[in-house]
Amino acid sequence: xxxxxxxxxxxxxxxxxxxxxxxxxxxxxxxxxxxxxxxxxxxxxxxxxxxxxxxxxxxxxxxxxxxxxxxxxxxxxxxxxxxxxxxxxxxxxxxxxxxxxxxxxxxxxxxxxxxxxxxxxxxxxxxxxxxxxxxxxxxxxxxxxxxxxxxxxxxxxxxxxxxxxxxxxxxxxxxxxxxxxxxxxxxxxxxxxxxxxxxxxxxxxxxxxxxxxxxxxxxxxxxxxxxxxxxxxxxxxxxxxxxxxxxxxxxxxxxxxxxxxxxxxx
Amino acid sequence: xxxxxxxxxxxxxxxxxxxxxxxxxxxxxxxxxxxxxxxxxxxxxxxxxxxxxxxxxxxxxxxxxxxxxxxxxxxxxxxxxxxxxxxxxxxxxxxxxxxxxxxxxxxxxxxxxxxxxxxxxxxxxxxxxxxxxxxxxxxxxxxxxxxxxxxxxxxxxxxxxxxxxxxxxxxxxxxxxxxxxxxxxxxxxxxxxxxxxxxxxxxxxxxxxxxxxxxxxxxxxxxxxxxxxxxxxxxxxxxxxxxxxxxxxxxxxxxxxxxxxxxxxxxxx
Numbered sequence: 221x222x223x224x225x226x227x228x229x230x231x232x233x234x235x236x237x238x239x240x241x242x243x244x245x246x247x248x249x250x251x252x253x254x255x256x257x258x259x260x261x262x263x264x265x266x267x268x269x270x271x272x273x274x275x276x277x278x279x280x281x282x283x284x285x286x287x288x289x290x291x292x293x294x295x296x297x298x299x300x301x302x303x304x305x306x307x308x309x310x311x312x313x314x315x316x317x318x319x320x321x322x323x324x325x326x327x328x329x330x331x332x333x334x335x336x337x338x339x340x341x342x343x344x345x346x347x348x349x350x351x352x353x354x355x356x357x358x359x360x361x362x363x364x365x366x367x368x369x370x371x372x373x374x375x376x377x378x379x380x381x382x383x384x385x386x387x388x389x390x391x392x393x394x395x396x397x398x399x400x401x402x403x404x405x406x407x408x409x410x411x412x413x414x415x416x417x418x419x420x421x422x423x424x425x426x427x428x429x430x431x432x433x434x435x436x437x438x439x440x441x442x443x444x445x446x447x448x449x450x451x452x453x454x455x456x457x458x459x460x461x462x463x464x465x466x467x468x469x470x471x472x473x474x475x476x477x478x479x480x481x482x483x484x485x486x
Numbered sequence: 487x488x489x490x491x492x493x494x495x496x497x498x499x500x501x502x503x504x505x506x507x508x509x510x511x512x513x514x515x516x517x518x519x520x521x522x523x524x525x526x527x528x529x530x531x532x533x534x535x536x537x538x539x540x541x542x543x544x545x546x547x548x549x550x551x552x553x554x555x556x557x558x559x560x561x562x563x564x565x566x567x568x569x570x571x572x573x574x575x576x577x578x579x580x581x582x583x584x585x586x587x588x589x590x591x592x593x594x595x596x597x598x599x600x601x602x603x604x605x606x607x608x609x610x611x612x613x614x615x616x617x618x619x620x621x622x623x624x625x626x627x628x629x630x631x632x633x634x635x636x637x638x639x640x641x642x643x644x645x646x647x648x649x650x651x652x653x654x655x656x657x658x659x660x661x662x663x664x665x666x667x668x669x670x671x672x673x674x675x676x677x678x679x680x681x682x683x684x685x686x687x688x689x690x691x692x693x694x695x696x697x698x699x700x701x702x703x704x705x706x707x708x709x710x711x712x713x714x715x716x717x718x719x720x721x722x723x724x725x726x727x728x729x730x731x732x733x734x735x736x737x738x739x740x741x742x743x744x745x746x747x748x749x750x751x752x753x754x755x
Contacts (some may be wrong), residue, residue: 222608224605224608225605225606225608227605228602228605229602229606229607231605232591232594232598232602235594235596235598236591236593237604239593239594239632240593271507303591305700307587307589307590307591307592307593308587308588308589309588309590310588310592311553311555311587311588312588312589312590312603312648313606314554314555315553315554315555315576315578315583315588316578316603316607317576317579317605317606318574318575319575330509342735358512367498397633400690426653472557475554475556476519476556476557477516478516478555480546480556481555481587481630482553484587484588485587
């Protein structure tokens with residue numbers, strides 16, 4: 221991998237963001253709306269007097285902030301690719317001396333920046349609106365959670381690109397919806413034990429489920445189970461490897477069928 | 487050496503041992519449809535080869551295969567003596583292209599787009615190279631404009647600047663004068679000749695504009711339904727088909743569906 225190529229691609233994506241007010245608006249708008257809406261819904265329910273709600277509001281605010289890391293990193297990969305499709309620039313990139321690993325690394329870089337920026341904004345809002353301090357979690361633990369969520373987001377992002385390459389613009393909506401397809405199994409806003417047995421079996425195979433279970437455990441005052449984190453990292457390695465293989469095979473298929481050119485020209 | 491002399495020399499067998507681009511018996515099938523039927527061609531350093539054909543003849547598919555965007559069903563594509571299937575990145579570092587089918591991001595300034603592509607192609611001094619090309623293509627005044635705000639002619643010149651960033655040894659130009667006014671088209675043709683003389687890249691040039699081909703190309707290949715039906719210099723082709731100019735040769739081949747043109751002429755490989 222050539223770092224200067226990754227940096228050039230990353231610069232391009234950042235310029236595309238900086239020069240497009242709509243993209244900047246989108247970067248902040250949805251996470252803030254989600255945090256405010258669900259946060260105040262929870263506060264309202266809490267005021268109506270349910271006993272367990274003081275803990276639940278912390279679960280929910282923490283889950284919203286952490287879920288955003290997964291969603292942003294998936295979107296960074298998928299939308300960066302779509303930017304190249306929308307600007308009819310895809311052929312210029314795919315016919316340039318750019319390795320796909322370099323291309324993906326640049327989109328991962330976009331993901332890191334998006335997660336850092338929105339994460340900071342959401343963390344500050346959470347302090348002022350709900351007295352929820354994200355830094356109540358130990359920094360290494362917080363970093364490990366973020367890393368796991370972003371790794372899984374990247375794996376989903378790679379699969380999203382593969383879908384678009386394979387099925388063209390028809391798959392764009394799937395690329396947007398992909399994180400929400402796994403959300404019910406990821407036990408973001410409720411414990412895994414709430415799910416029916418077959419869904420619990422699926423949830424065990426989902427790295428985010430282990431992160432959110434861990435976060436709820438820490439907020440409830442339980443000791444952290446390090447094996448859950450290790451399992452999440454291990455699962456992420458498997459998902460990244462699988463998504464990489466699927467992406468590589470899809471690209472080979474697309475080159476064979478002329479799909480890259482079709483997607484680029486459509 | 488003028489162009490006809492150069493072509494004659496190539497015909498008489500003093501070609502460099504390794505052509506910059508060598509395509510052997512390339513076939514591309516999409517299910518039952520065969521887009522390219524066993525095409526073989528070569529382009530030497532310093533040579534401009536024109537690729538002519540009606541829409542759907544297989545020109546763009548061939549270009550896309552050379553760029554590694556489409557894989558051949560069979561046959562081989564080599565550039566600089568390397569197999570494209572195995573050395574795609576190494577080859578693309580030394581090649582570049584300009585096509586009407588691709589654009590640079592419209593909401594970035596011309597300068598930003600060129601700087602980014604200069605870095606992608608590993609240009610040693612990107613800032614200086616971009617300035618040189620802006621000047622060469624007479625687009626310095628556009629450098630701070632957003633690429634999406636340019637006219638068709640201006641966009642083509644910016645795309646050409648992108649195609650020249652790495653001083654390519656293999657340059658693919660896919661209809662570079664399409665949608666240009668005669669003045670700008672003339673400038674583009676002169677520029678291609680200038681690049682050929684000053685840098686000696688191998689250039690594969692597709693166009694529907696016969697004047698482009700006559701003025702710019704040393705050798706012409708006619709493609710029809712995925713096959714190369716005729717090849718040679720403009721003079722050889724007009725003589726063979728008993729026509730006054732290349733445009734009439736094109737019309738004859740297109741209308742006959744290739745029936746009257748089964749023989750290769752001129753400097754075939």
